[in-house]
Amino acid sequence: MKRQPNFGIRKPEALSAARAAGFNPTVVMGWFKKYQDMIETLGLENVPDHIWNCDETGLQDHFLSTRVVAEVGSPCFEVTGGEKGETTTCLASHNAAGRYGPTMVIFKGKQMKAEWLLGSPQNTAVKIYDNRWIKSELFVEWGKLSAETPNG
Numbered sequence: 001m002k003r004q005p006n007f008g009i010r011k012p013e014a015l016s017a018a019r020a021a022g023f024n025p026t027v028v029m030g031w032f033k034k035y036q037d038m039i040e041t042l043g044l045e046n047v048p049d050h051i052w053n054c055d056e057t058g059l060q061d062h063f064l065s066t067r068v069v070a071e072v073g074s075p076c077f078e079v080t081g082g083e084k085g086e087t088t089t090c091l092a093s094h095n096a097a098g099r100y101g102p103t104m105v106i107f108k109g110k111q112m113k114a115e116w117l118l119g120s121p122q123n124t125a126v127k128i129y130d131n132r133w134i135k136s137e138l139f140v141e142w143g144k145l146s147a148e149t150p151n152g
Helices: 017-022 025-042 136-148
Strands: 052-060 087-095 103-108 124-129
Touching: 087 136, 103 136, 124 136
Parallel strands: 103 124
Antiparallel strands: 052 087, 087 103
């Protein structure tokens, strides 16, 4: 590595074979062509307030350290709250003009905890659900909240 300063040891990110196969220039250019056609068909070329994107992500409450410094030969542990953490789902959106829509945060559980709302941004909806995944009824509820949100 000393002779090749442009190279280093890195930890690769996991990428499924299906996602890797779909991420090639032909597929990506095809998607953007369809997208451009749709924008033109709907007359949205100069209306960035009407072009929205939403996405969900899973937030982990248990993080794994990738590396630590320790004495050679000594055991090295990281004490955690459990072997596996819980995943919380977050659904967020923004438009092409740079405005953000409401956020929905979904916790697994049966009963809402007041502290889940502490420090949350304005127009944040906190929900509980059996498995913390976005289901159609929650997505529809989020859509209604988005439609009711000023500037959103």
